[in-house]
Amino acid sequence: MSFVLTEDQEMLRDTAINFTRDELPVKHLRGLRDSGKNGADPEARQKLAELGFFGVLIPEEYDGVGMGMVALGQVMEAQGRTLASTPILQTACIGASAILLGGSEAQKQEWLPKIASGEVTTALALDEGSHHNPAGVATEAERDGQGYTLNGAKKYVQDGHHADVFIVVGRTFGEAGDTHGLTLFLVPRDANGVSVQTLNTVDSHGAAHLTFEDVHVPESHVLGAADKGMDILEPVLDRGRIALAAEMLGSSRAAFEMTHDYLQTRKQFGQLIGSFQALQHRAAKMFTDLELTSSCVSAALSAVDDQRNDIAELASLAKAMAGETVHLVSNDTVQLHGGIGMTDEHESGFYMKRARVQEALLGSASFHRDRFAQINGY
Amino acid sequence: MPYDAPSDLDTFREEVRDWLEENCPPSMRTPQTEDEVVWGGRREKFKNPESKVWLERMAERGWTAPHWPKEYGGGGLNRDQVKVLNQELSRINARIPLHSFGLWMFGPALLEFGNEEQKKRFIPDIIHGRTRWCQGYSEPGAGSDLAGLQTKCEDKGDHYLINGQKVWTSYADQADWIFCLVRTDPTVKHEGISFILFDMESEGVETRPIKLISGSSPFCETFFSDVKVPKDQLVGEVNGGWKIAKRLLQFERSSISASGFGAARGSGALELEDYAKIHVGTDSDGKLLDGDLRGRIADHQMYAKAFGLTVRRSQEQAKAGQEVGHTASIIKYAAAKMNQDKYELMIEALGTEGLGWEGEGFDKGAKMITRAWLRSKGNSIEGGTSEINLNVVAKRVLGLREHQ
Ligand SMILES: Cc1cc2nc3c(=O)[nH]c(=O)nc-3n(C[C@H](O)[C@H](O)[C@H](O)COP(=O)(O)OP(=O)(O)OC[C@H]3O[C@@H](n4cnc5c(N)ncnc54)[C@H](O)[C@@H]3O)c2cc1C
Numbered sequence: 001m002s003f004v005l006t007e008d009q010e011m012l013r014d015t016a017i018n019f020t021r022d023e024l025p026v027k028h029l030r031g032l033r034d035s036g037k038n039g040a041d042p043e044a045r046q047k048l049a050e051l052g053f054f055g056v057l058i059p060e061e062y063d064g065v066g067m068g069m070v071a072l073g074q075v076m077e078a079q080g081r082t083l084a085s086t087p088i089l090q091t092a093c094i095g096a097s098a099i100l101l102g103g104s105e106a107q108k109q110e111w112l113p114k115i116a117s118g119e120v121t122t123a124l125a126l127d128e129g130s131h132h133n134p135a136g137v138a139t140e141a142e143r144d145g146q147g148y149t150l151n152g153a154k155k156y157v158q159d160g161h162h163a164d165v166f167i168v169v170g171r172t173f174g175e176a177g178d179t180h181g182l183t184l185f186l187v188p189r190d191a192n193g194v195s196v197q198t199l200n201t202v203d204s205h206g207a208a209h210l211t212f213e214d215v216h217v218p219e220s221h222v223l224g225a226a227d228k229g230m231d232i233l234e235p236v237l238d239r240g241r242i243a244l245a246a247e248m249l250g251s252s253r254a255a256f257e258m259t260h261d262y263l264q265t266r267k268q269f270g271q272l273i274g275s276f277q278a279l280q281h282r283a284a285k286m287f288t289d290l291e292l293t294s295s296c297v298s299a300a301l302s303a304v305d306d307q308r309n310d311i312a313e314l315a316s317l318a319k320a321m322a323g324e325t326v327h328l329v330s331n332d333t334v335q336l337h338g339g340i341g342m343t344d345e346h347e348s349g350f351y352m353k354r355a356r357v358q359e360a361l362l363g364s365a366s367f368h369r370d371r372f373a374q375i376n377g378y
Numbered sequence: 379m380p381y382d383a384p385s386d387l388d389t390f391r392e393e394v395r396d397w398l399e400e401n402c403p404p405s406m407r408t409p410q411t412e413d414e415v416v417w418g419g420r421r422e423k424f425k426n427p428e429s430k431v432w433l434e435r436m437a438e439r440g441w442t443a444p445h446w447p448k449e450y451g452g453g454g455l456n457r458d459q460v461k462v463l464n465q466e467l468s469r470i471n472a473r474i475p476l477h478s479f480g481l482w483m484f485g486p487a488l489l490e491f492g493n494e495e496q497k498k499r500f501i502p503d504i505i506h507g508r509t510r511w512c513q514g515y516s517e518p519g520a521g522s523d524l525a526g527l528q529t530k531c532e533d534k535g536d537h538y539l540i541n542g543q544k545v546w547t548s549y550a551d552q553a554d555w556i557f558c559l560v561r562t563d564p565t566v567k568h569e570g571i572s573f574i575l576f577d578m579e580s581e582g583v584e585t586r587p588i589k590l591i592s593g594s595s596p597f598c599e600t601f602f603s604d605v606k607v608p609k610d611q612l613v614g615e616v617n618g619g620w621k622i623a624k625r626l627l628q629f630e631r632s633s634i635s636a637s638g639f640g641a642a643r644g645s646g647a648l649e650l651e652d653y654a655k656i657h658v659g660t661d662s663d664g665k666l667l668d669g670d671l672r673g674r675i676a677d678h679q680m681y682a683k684a685f686g687l688t689v690r691r692s693q694e695q696a697k698a699g700q701e702v703g704h705t706a707s708i709i710k711y712a713a714a715k716m717n718q719d720k721y722e723l724m725i726e727a728l729g730t731e732g733l734g735w736e737g738e739g740f741d742k743g744a745k746m747i748t749r750a751w752l753r754s755k756g757n758s759i760e761g762g763t764s765e766i767n768l769n770v771v772a773k774r775v776l777g778l779r780e781h782q
Binding site for chain 2: 001002004263264270272275277280287288292293294295296321370372373376377
């Protein structure tokens, strides 16, 4: 397990931090919101591709840069800092991982270079209710001769409103609640029978409800073995959870820094408010939680690169810790800014709103506490 | 012999393993009760004779202080070797051969600030557990505000004369020597403090035990009246003791925390979730029946895991040359919270079984946990209170200013 970045990883981190700071600051998200773009920015997507961010996990033979999960974590943390709405999590992490771990050689050759170049973005269409529940899939996938026919609906698909290809989890066997009998499909957005209902979400990143009505999927678009989707889905979800935890750490850090600055500039009663001990202790506790979270995120990221056997446990640890920290910090950011923190004009509200979405995606802290307990046998 | 390359490290591991196999007595590979813990010193009784053998063998190799310099009897090992040694020790569940304030806090400070003569005189006895040290810091009027201490130390030409009182001096009644903060200049606060050492059998030293809520009494009030101390027992400069005092507190905080107040897992005893399973019960999937308690246990275990990873991260960063100063306070604060939460949950998981005090009718292990629960309340007080540690983080790490 490694807690110290290599030189290459540090360079990537600096590039990512500078890029999001200069090109995708919170002001940019505000702009997307106010102009009704609902989190989508094709121009930014192109720049992310040019920087190689979509190919961080993809090996060089498929036109990626093959730097691994710790490196991707740096990009995620950077985008978390400014709440940037990008397809990195869904595409560079989840989409690329699904194809890397589950795809045939032909599928890898077809899709990975397109992902690395930013030509194609993906979105995982998994959950069907309002809580993360991988086994709860009911969407029917019925064999139809040359492939499968999909019928069902997916709720709150992150990036679903603009992704080019959906990775749809369907049920080829058994019933909702069974962990076996799931199958993964690559479904282009423009396939017949796919309808997309765009959602305006509290974090201004947007999302979509998807409906699949007699959607035909050819055999060549099945990802991994039929009925055994969970074998790929779980490791892919864990990578996503870890990457998302890194993003949450970035958001927490940035919100904390903003608050820290405010404590050192705002005066009341003739004093800097940061000299009041009640606030100093809150700041010190937040900082302690940030440090603990940072250790968990680093451990989880490097566990993927080291192919350790405790990735699932560390993923749940990182996601749950990051969830608690991001709420603590973003709520206190509003509180410690006083009235100004409640205004739309100020940035603190953006952090709090995004925190709720981050929490709900890929399993809340309570989902992951439960999973952690289960992994540890109690 | 220097072992630097990784392959040498493997050789080292093999040697350690063989040596432990031969030298660690079987009874030293079992969990121990509190009264079996070895603190060393002139009055050590060694309840189990094998613990004496174990201490002597480990001390002979310098492995009670594996990273201290060889010239004073330490192990002279580098960080990687120490890690290997610790891994091998915990692999066989070996008992800690020696608990010692000398090893944890006084020794490291003396190695940094003592003169050559003092190191030669005191360090080997610490390593071998021949001298048991106590910490004379707190006074009735100077706890958190430690620099407010008043114990007077006068220069009498060929010796110093000490008068005053200390309090909360852990194990003062069983210690051989004390490292003590005294006031050598009453006109200034921090710059008037010196760091001095003396034998607890010196004339004029008196100790009175204080009983804790846990029923045990490891603490004392300690009184000094006209205690004569030879001049070569002052460490560092006259009035230069505060710097040493603070450094020692860092060692204290790190050593307390590195052990998580001894809460480290894998000591062979039952874990929190095991107690919960036994006393609360499980459903057919093996899940704890009380879902709320289960969630809080998971929450705690995650915190404990995050804590362990943070200690490791800070060690790795230090090794890579990164600045990790003041993490001692963050870690001490978190360690106290973690250990206290653990015992609260333990007591809750035990239910009425956890409410025994003494005598028959309660499980022996459960009674130990009840005492440990009460003792853990001191974790956020000893070695600097949680509030003081948060102050340190706010001021030193976050640079927040003092109230004007
Ligand atoms: C188990 C245990 C072992 C100990 N072992 C030793 C030992 O071996 N040798 C030794 O010398 N001492 C020892 N101590 C003493 C310990 O260091 C002191 O108890 C501690 O520093 C607190 O001092 P105090 O008890 O005087 O509390 P006080 O300083 O009076 O504090 C009372 C309360 O006020 C708070 N407080 C005080 N100042 C501030 C501030 N500036 N900001 C915010 N809150 C503040 C404290 O956090 C605490 O909650 C031990 C204590 C315990 C409990």
